Amino acid sequence: MNFLEKKICEEGIVLSSTVLKVDSFLNHQIDPRFMKEIGSEFADRFKSSNIDKILTIESSGIAPAVFAGLDMDVPVLFARKRKSLTLNEGLITASVYSYTKQEQNEISVSTKWLNPGERILIIDDFLAHGEAALGLAQLVQKAEAHVCGFGIVIEKSFQAGRQKLENQGYRVESIARIREMSPKGISFWKEESE
Ligand code: G4P
Ligand code: NA
Ligand code: NA
Numbered sequence: 001m002n003f004l005e006k007k008i009c010e011e012g013i014v015l016s017s018t019v020l021k022v023d024s025f026l027n028h029q030i031d032p033r034f035m036k037e038i039g040s041e042f043a044d045r046f047k048s049s050n051i052d053k054i055l056t057i058e059s060s061g062i063a064p065a066v067f068a069g070l071d072m073d074v075p076v077l078f079a080r081k082r083k084s085l086t087l088n089e090g091l092i093t094a095s096v097y098s099y100t101k102q103e104q105n106e107i108s109v110s111t112k113w114l115n116p117g118e119r120i121l122i123i124d125d126f127l128a129h130g131e132a133a134l135g136l137a138q139l140v141q142k143a144e145a146h147v148c149g150f151g152i153v154i155e156k157s158f159q160a161g162r163q164k165l166e167n168q169g170y171r172v173e174s175i176a177r178i179r180e181m182s183p184k185g186i187s188f189w190k191e192e193s194e
Helices: 003-011 032-045 062-072 131-142 161-167
Strands: 053-057 076-079 091-098 103-110 119-127 146-156 172-182 185-188
Touching: 003 032, 003 146, 003 172, 003 185, 032 062, 032 146, 032 172, 053 062, 053 131, 062 076, 062 119, 062 146, 076 103, 076 131, 091 131, 103 131, 119 131, 119 161, 131 146, 131 161, 146 161, 161 172
Parallel strands: 053 076, 053 119, 119 146, 146 172
Antiparallel strands: 091 103, 172 185
16 A cells, blocks of 8 residues: 555545545645645656646645645646636636536636646546546646646546546546445555556
């Protein structure tokens, strides 16, 4: 098991066969020392990709993205889910369907911070059905920037997200890949079994 898989086994709570609660270090309380390791892992995996900027989405993507940005020495931009009071001109938007909430939501970034030709690494906390990830990729495409890949903290490999991203030709790097889970335990994809 890698350092994240170990942490998930120690602190994660399996709420159902599809939902994992990781409030102790990622989705509510944040463990900065641990998140710094996550950031370094992303930096290492994408060190040959000449990344100019990281794009994530509020709120839980921000912590891993910032630590990756610190290690890679690049700025971090987060897409907003709600309209901002001060951010209203030159917006690029994409529509994201939420399976859990069964609703369509707009996400947005300002054209000021996402520029043509920039090489973008997209980071998020979870990869489930991939709708948020595809929405982020759309923002990058609309800005005429380039998606260099996806850095995911926890991938639920039994949901379709990875497949959707790979079908579009994207590189996906997930630090933990959950193959299956139940209140009895969690199993991960191992590098050898891929
Ligand atoms: P999906 O369609 O791609 O599956 O995403 P969905 O809208 O269902 O996800 C809704 C939220 O739940 C997202 O965060 C997503 O990161 C998170 N999520 C999805 N699966 C899990 C899971 O198994 N465990 C946990 N802890 N989170 C999961 P969000 O609502 O945008 O919240 P946040 O980023 O502000 O935390
Ligand atoms: Na979340
Ligand atoms: Na998220």
